[in-house]
Amino acid sequence: MSRADADQVESFGVPWEESYGYAQAVKRGDTIYLSGQVAHDGTELVAPAPVNEDGLVTDFSNMAEQLRQCYANAAELLKRFDASLDDVVDEVLYVVDADAGDAAAGPVRKEAYGRPDPQVASTMIGTPRLAFPELLVEVKFVARV
Structure with a gap:
């Protein structure tokens, strides 16, 4: 799909x-594709994890706070399409620590979706590192409107 083919x-x-070369979100027809959302507010990382001299995370306790920001950023993008997290049908969570990700994901996802049983397909994948060493989680979304 080229940008010219996208609705928005x-x-x-x-x-x-700009440096990587991508859009945060693309709508094609009734589907909105969100690039992986990370914990940033503008250009500042939210709750960055501490890293050692080798760039390795030394503490995963900020996972929930980072995850909340991922959902907040997704909600902001979806709003620009007159959509919301209620329209999300699929998500993929990329975490640098599966145990910390699993512990944070349940409560934070239920909070973000506003229900005890979020009606969204969800996959969690462990990865050794994300775009910035201080990131613990990234979430990719697909929404239908």
Whole structure:
């Protein structure tokens, strides 16, 4: 799909969009595809994890706080399409620690979706690292409107 084929494209205007070369969200027909959302507010990382001199995370306790920001960023993007997290049908969580991710995901997802049984397909994948060493989680979304 080229940008010309998309119904609507949205970005946050953060430097890594240009340097990497991508849009945060693309709507095609009745489907909205969100790029992986990370814990940032503007260009500042939210609750960055501490890392050692080798760039390895030394504490995973900020997982829930980072995850909340991922959902907040997704909600902001979806709002630009007159959509919300209620329209999400699929999500993929990429976590640098599966145990910390699993512990945080249940409560934070239920909070984000506003119900004890979020009606969304969900997959969690462990990965050794994300775009910035201080990131613990990234979430990719697909919504239908």
